[in-house]
Amino acid sequence: MLLVADIGNTQTHIGIYSGAELTSQWRVSTDPARSADELALIFQEFLSFKGLSFSKQVTGVIIGSVVPSLTAASREMVTRYFMFDPIVVEPGIKTGMSILTENPREVGADRICNAVAAFALVGGPCIALDFGTATTLDAVSEAGDYLGGSISPGIQISADALWQVAAQIQKLELIAPPSVIGRSTKDSVRAGVVLGTAAMVDGMIERMQKELGGDAPVVATGGLAPLIIAECETPIRHEPTLTLEGLRIIYERNVDSD
Numbered sequence: 001m002l003l004v005a006d007i008g009n010t011q012t013h014i015g016i017y018s019g020a021e022l023t024s025q026w027r028v029s030t031d032p033a034r035s036a037d038e039l040a041l042i043f044q045e046f047l048s049f050k051g052l053s054f055s056k057q058v059t060g061v062i063i064g065s066v067v068p069s070l071t072a073a074s075r076e077m078v079t080r081y082f083m084f085d086p087i088v089v090e091p092g093i094k095t096g097m098s099i100l101t102e103n104p105r106e107v108g109a110d111r112i113c114n115a116v117a118a119f120a121l122v123g124g125p126c127i128a129l130d131f132g133t134a135t136t137l138d139a140v141s142e143a144g145d146y147l148g149g150s151i152s153p154g155i156q157i158s159a160d161a162l163w164q165v166a167a168q169i170q171k172l173e174l175i176a177p178p179s180v181i182g183r184s185t186k187d188s189v190r191a192g193v194v195l196g197t198a199a200m201v202d203g204m205i206e207r208m209q210k211e212l213g214g215d216a217p218v219v220a221t222g223g224l225a226p227l228i229i230a231e232c233e234t235p236i237r238h239e240p241t242l243t244l245e246g247l248r249i250i251y252e253r254n255v256d257s258d
Contacts, residue, residue: 001016001017001018001023001052001057001058001059001060002016002017002018002058002059002060002061002062002248002251003015003016003017003043003047003058003060003061003062004016004017004061004062004063004064004244004247004248004251005061005062005063005064005065005074005247006064006065006110006113006243006244006247007030007063007064007065007066007067007070007071007074008030008066008067008110008132008133009030009066009067009132009133009134010029010030010132010133010156011027011028011029011030011223012027012028012029012030012070013025013026013027013243013244014026014027014028014043014046015241015244015247016047016050016052016058017244017248020248022241022244022245022248023050024046024049024050025241025244026046028042028046030067030070032067032069032070033069034070034073035073036073036074036076036077036080037077039070039073039074039077040054040077040080040081043077043081044081054081054082054083055083058082060084060087060251060255061078061082061084061086061087062086062087062088062089062247062248062250062251062254063075063078063086063087063088063089064088064089064109064110064112064113064243064246064247065088065089065109066108066109066110071088071090074086074088075088087250087251087254087255089109089112089113089247089250090109091104091105093250093254094250094253094254095112095116095250095253096116096144096249096250096253097112097115097116097119097140097144097145097146098144098145098146099112099145099146100141100145100146100147100148101146101147101148107146108136110130110132110136110243111128111130111136111138111149112146112246112250113242113243113244113245113246113247113250114128114130114136114138114219114221114242114243114246115128115138115140115146115246116246116249116250117219117239117242117243117245117246117249118138118140118219118239118242119140119144120245120246120249121219121237121239121245122217122219122237123142124140124141124142124143124144124216125139125140125141125142125212125213125214125216126139126140126216126217126218126219127139127140127149127205127208127209127212127216127217127218127219128140128149128218128219128220128221128242129201129205129218129219129220129221129222129225129236130220130221130222130242130243131154131155131220131221131222131223131224131225131228132154132222132223133154133156133157134151134152134153134154134157135151135152135153135154135155135197135200135201135222136149136150136151136152137149137150137201137204137205137208139208139211139212139216141212149208150204150208152200155174155193155194155197155224155227155228156174156224158193158197159171159174159189159193162189162193169185169189172186172189172190174190174193174194174224174227175190175194175227176190176194176195176227176230176231177190177191177194177195179191180195194227194228194231195231197228198228198231198232198233201228201232201234202232202233202234205218205234205236206234217235217237218234218235218236218237219236219237219239219242220236220237220238220239220242221238221239221240221241221242221243225238225240226238
């Protein structure tokens with residue numbers, strides 16, 4: 001079995017694959033201060049739910065991390081407790097995708113994984129959309145090259161910033177309002193944050209599709225994806241485990257190349 005770990009700025013998404021099938025998945029909050037031993041406790045607890053352990057069944061691990069301290073701690077944890085080295089999505093790894101940006105080393109592992117998985121699902125050109133800590137859109141060419149993309153503040157970050165600086169606006173549940181014209185402060189905030197994000201995503205997709213030369217399909221992931229996708233005018237395919245799937249594909253490309 002393969003263990004995949006997508007370590008984001010806010011959450012860490014862990015999955016277990018049996019072949020190409022994702023059999024289990026868990027989420028835990030990301031803490032950059034966690035040590036290798038603390039990570040081992042967390043991973044072992046999740047594995048034990050499925051009768052797995054460090055010494056049984058799991059034969060491979062791949063890590064995609066945008067938190068440098070946890071990249072190192074995770075690598076140490078796998079080496080010490082699984083007794084083999086993990087594959088880490090970093091410069092030099094075989095992704096099967098050329099990175100055509102000015103500095104390929106600065107592209108986040110999650111964005112590469114999303115692009116690889118999206119291209120595998122729908123071909124190219126295509127756009128991978130991730131509603132995470134940041135909202136990212138990444139463009140893949142017809143030939144399967146990673147071209148770059150856009151990064152904007154995530155939905156929750158935008159809402160939190162508003163609540164912190166606006167004394168009269170209180171925290172509320174992020175749901176779609178009945179109208180873009182808010183009849184209350186709550187609905188006005190929801191219109192701005194939820195519908196505003198949807199309008200931004202629609203606009204960015206339209207511009208990217210023009211640069212890609214057609215109606216490139218869009219594949220989206222991220223916790224708040226269903227909320228925003230429902231308010232978008234652009235057809236968007238929702239794939240909740242897009243990043244994990246990208247990790248699996250990259251793992252197989254590196255194992256097969258050995």
